[in-house]
Amino acid sequence: MNVSTEEAALSAAELRRREAVHLRRAKAADAVMRAVLFAAAAFSILVTLGIVYVLVKESVAFFRHVPLSDFFTDTQWTPLFADAHYGILPLLAGTLVTSAVALVVAIPGGTISAIYLSEFAGARVREAVKPVLELLAGVPTVVFGYFALLFLTPLLQRIHPNLPTFNMLSAGLVMGIMIIPYVASISEDAMRAVPKAMREGSYAMGATRLQTALRVVVPGAFSGIAGAYILGMSRAVGETMVVAVAAGQQPNFTFNPLEGAATITAYIVQVSLGDVPHGSIGYQTIFAAGLTLFLVTLAFNILGYMLRARIREVY
Amino acid sequence: MSVAADPRAIERIARANERRDAAFAVLGLLVLFVALLVLTALFVDLLIDGWPRLNWEFLTGYPSRFAHRAGILPAIVGTFAVMLVTAAAAVPVGVLSGVYLEEYAPRNWLTTVIEININNLAGVPSIIYGLLALGLLVHQFRLGESILAAGITLALLILPMIIVATREALRAIPSAVREAVYALGATKWQVMWHHILPYSTGGILTGVIMGLARAIGETAPVITIGALTFIAFLPDPPFKAEFPFVSFEWLTAPFTVMPIQMFNWVSRPQAAFAVNAAAAGVVLIVMTLAMNAAAIVIRNRFRRRVRW
Secondary structure (H helix, E strand, O other): OOHHHHHHHOOHHHHHHHHHHHHHHHHHHHHHHHHHHHHHHHHHHHHHHHHHHHHHHHHHHHHHHOOHHHHHHOOOEOOOOOOOOEOOHHHHHHHHHHHHHHHHHHHHHHHHHHHHHHHHOOHHHHHHHHHHHHHHHHOOHHHHHHHHHHHHHHHHHHHOOOOOOOOHHHHHHHHHHHHHHHHHHHHHHHHHOOOHHHHHHHHHOOOOHHHHHHHHHHHHOHHHHHHHHHHHHHHHHHOOHHHHHHOOOOOOOOOOOOOOOOOHHHHHHHHHHOOOOOOOHHHHHHHHHHHHHHHHHHHHHHHHHHHHHHHHOOO | OOHHHOHHHHHHHHHHHHHHHHHHHHHHHHHHHHHHHHHHHHHHHHHHHHHHHOOHHHHHOOOOOOHHHOOOHHHHHHHHHHHHHHHHHHHHHHHHHHHHHHHHOOOOHHHHHHHHHHHHHHOOOHHHHHHHHHHHHHHHOOOOOOHHHHHHHHHHHHHHHHHHHHHHHHHOOOHHHHHHHHHOOOOHHHHHHHHHHHHOHHHHHHHHHHHHHHHHHOOHHHHHOOOOOOOOOOOOOOEOOOOOOEOOHHHHOOOOOHHHHHHHHHOOOOHHHHHHHHHHHHHHHHHHHHHHHHHHHHHHHHHHHOOO
């Protein structure tokens, strides 16, 4: 007896029973999966809570030893020396200078590329250039660090012989080139979102491409472009390997990009490599520095998110 | 007198404007060209510097105090082991969250919080993930400075990327497909599992590979948990000749990965190690580029096969 005749032999009642079981199982699976899916989505909240928990817990222990006033006003950061000073300012200055150099490269570079790709380039050029920009974003940052230290710095030293081996200028320049694709890509999205009718109106008035781009498209996409800048800033502040390799690891309270200095991220790397004992003040400093970094980038991210969200507003 | 009255003046203005247009087009091309040039310079520089060391001994050798004898085998093996853990952890969680947010999530405050949170996680600097791993995975959960800890850390880092890629892949599937399956009486999960997920595999896979390519190049979070730079052995092999044949001891092994090996060599003052760093950089770039290229190929293939 084969299967189909076997089924045919079953009573109608049995068939109905089997179908009900089947249906119940499918519904149970559906309910279970709904819960599993929700748990997966909610997991990301746990990640954030974990970050905040770890950073705050160790920072609280740190600030029991070090008053907040020292942390924000002392101009020396020597937590691992006998004469320990815990002023975050040198690290903040290093972070600020390298980021500023990076933005001087990334903002014009990113904006010009975006305007060109969105308003000037033909479809063929756009399709050819975009993957190249993506590749630029995909190169591991430690490779960019190598490039800054062993290619760009010697090159700059030919122009300016007194430039030290570790300096914030070449780290910042390379970081800027690295950030161009991020700024370009988000700015271009924002410019594309500007309705065609606005461009056509402008052309109808006799405006050229450049006039239309600068006076109609860029202002129309302003919030999105500003969001791209803020995101670029956040990237620059959080970038680690380029500065750890090329800017040096000596905390140095200076605003001169021709000198070497440590950034917040470079300091964390340096201490992690040194194998500080768990629970020591040296261990806690990297979490206090990390909390500072987290709060700065969080502020940037929220601001950038709000600005980019405004692109979706109607015109 | 107004400009409009003088046709030659208008023509002059128009010419000047056209020139500015052309000048900007040149400027735009120049900027893109410089970006391209930097990328090329970077490749060429690495290749020239690293060429003397790019041989079989380098790929299959162990680290050494002597630059000319040092190799990257433990770093390559470590990279693959860590990637395996990263993929195993990030793919299920990422894809399932993506499905929830795109297909299930009701519009309420909780969903909004989750979405904003994922957006924000994508912007958290990678070294912060390193601190999370150091405090939570290494010390609280006592995973040690192991392949397991590193894999999970990188999984958390690329989770937002995978979620976003999954959502985009799902969004590309027309609702008619869903409606057709519902009309046959399928439950929501059946619709997802038998139809929506298989159709969006291409997009999801692209996102996963790009995420893993990013994870390969990440150095900072793995340094923070204390990955060693001098590993003269390989982790325990996962498959064995004797019972029970499968071993998970490699998960708890100390390790090193490619970017850390490279960072270690770059930070040494001796020029001979810089050559090793360049050679390691070439291998690292080839790895990430190969993965990105694979992702692009997959994206194009799936795009061609399925037309809605």
